[in-house]
Amino acid sequence: MAGPFASMTLADLGADVIKIERPGYGDLTRGSAPFLQGESGYYLSLNRGKRSLTLDLGSAAGRELFLGLVKIADVVMENFVPGTMARFGLDYPVLSGVNPAIIYAAISGFGQTGPYAQRPALDVVVQGMGGIMSVTGEPGGAPVRPGASLGDVLGGLYAVIGLLSALQERQRSGRGQMVDISMLDCQVAVQENAFMRYFFTGEIPGPIGSRHPVFTPFQSFATRDGYIVVAMVGGTSNQWALFCSAIDRVDLIDDPRYETGWTRTQNYAELEPIISAALRRKTSAEWLEELGALGIPCGPVNTIPQVAADPQVLEREMFVTIPHQRLGEVKLVGSPIKLSRTPAGPRGTAPDLGQHSAQLLQELLGLSPARVEELRVAGVIEAPG
Numbered sequence: 001m002a003g004p005f006a007s008m009t010l011a012d013l014g015a016d017v018i019k020i021e022r023p024g025y026g027d028l029t030r031g032s033a034p035f036l037q038g039e040s041g042y043y044l045s046l047n048r049g050k051r052s053l054t055l056d057l058g059s060a061a062g063r064e065l066f067l068g069l070v071k072i073a074d075v076v077m078e079n080f081v082p083g084t085m086a087r088f089g090l091d092y093p094v095l096s097g098v099n100p101a102i103i104y105a106a107i108s109g110f111g112q113t114g115p116y117a118q119r120p121a122l123d124v125v126v127q128g129m130g131g132i133m134s135v136t137g138e139p140g141g142a143p144v145r146p147g148a149s150l151g152d153v154l155g156g157l158y159a160v161i162g163l164l165s166a167l168q169e170r171q172r173s174g175r176g177q178m179v180d181i182s183m184l185d186c187q188v189a190v191q192e193n194a195f196m197r198y199f200f201t202g203e204i205p206g207p208i209g210s211r212h213p214v215f216t217p218f219q220s221f222a223t224r225d226g227y228i229v230v231a232m233v234g235g236t237s238n239q240w241a242l243f244c245s246a247i248d249r250v251d252l253i254d255d256p257r258y259e260t261g262w263t264r265t266q267n268y269a270e271l272e273p274i275i276s277a278a279l280r281r282k283t284s285a286e287w288l289e290e291l292g293a294l295g296i297p298c299g300p301v302n303t304i305p306q307v308a309a310d311p312q313v314l315e316r317e318m319f320v321t322i323p324h325q326r327l328g329e330v331k332l333v334g335s336p337i338k339l340s341r342t343p344a345g346p347r348g349t350a351p352d353l354g355q356h357s358a359q360l361l362q363e364l365l366g367l368s369p370a371r372v373e374e375l376r377v378a379g380v381i382e383a384p385g
Helices: 002-012 041-046 060-072 092-098 123-129 150-173 183-189 192-201 239-246 261-266 268-279 284-293 304-308 311-315 357-365 369-378
Strands: 018-021 051-054 075-078 103-108 178-182 218-222 227-231 298-300 319-324 328-333
Touching: 002 041, 002 075, 002 103, 002 150, 041 328, 051 357, 060 092, 060 357, 060 369, 075 150, 092 103, 103 150, 123 150, 123 183, 150 178, 150 183, 178 183, 218 268, 227 284, 239 284, 261 268, 284 298, 357 369
Parallel strands: 018 051, 075 103, 103 178
Antiparallel strands: 218 227, 227 298, 319 328
């Protein structure tokens, strides 16, 4: 998922993304559930706005075509176990020899170096190895994977940051470079707080539910009819006093144990039951209205359908409907990157296998229709009629 997510982000931003797939097989996610009228939702969600070119990179003709594209490309991105592209004879030293300005972005489980470099890895593997599962969940519970593919998504996002930086640097130097992204590295990077606390205190972070390790209150709380989240990280000097007044516990305001977010965290065991008992007395809607009016950061704990209908999310166009060649229309998540002049977002649906093979080879490499047909007959490409 990491590579497709990264290239999808670039496509949303306006890049012309050519998805290279194996003839006859294609991306394995084309066969991943759930399906709608035979179409994979997983594949559609990650490959929108791209063009599909099938190439047999195991053949001399396929490699020749690939190198022809490298000569005119800005970026090559791959998501293989290190060494895979070298076996095709298409690794970074070869490609940079063909095009010294090429940016080569490689996303793998553990990066191009180190004792784990040759290991395959999927999202849950790097989440486990990176420590994030050890700090997720409720105290005393089994290790929990967050409800999103953070191992893949973070690898993809860091790859985008890295290659865009390399492209910017190329404007000055005229030279390309390799962007080496380890999904495990990315897991470590986003847990800066957990590692800081370990290095500073020697204490081993563990799962603490939805609460914050430093600030209290900062978590989800049960109400009469659901859950809300309340978060305080300092804010105004009277925020804690306002909260205590709202929950009818003004006696807590001047208690030295609860003077700051940090001291409240140190006395969490005594304080949390008090807050929880108070918040159970009213509905979520009542608390959100009351706390919101006081300027206390809070919000509902929404289900996916509730988010899909949320007026703020809809106003920000975070769900978009785009045409599909067989389904008519599909609804996908939009881009969170809002640009004032060049809006980001899906520029079309995901391509069929080899849908653009003939078009791309003629448009970019100047091949004749007859030569494209020869390549198709030879099995070097797959080009639907």
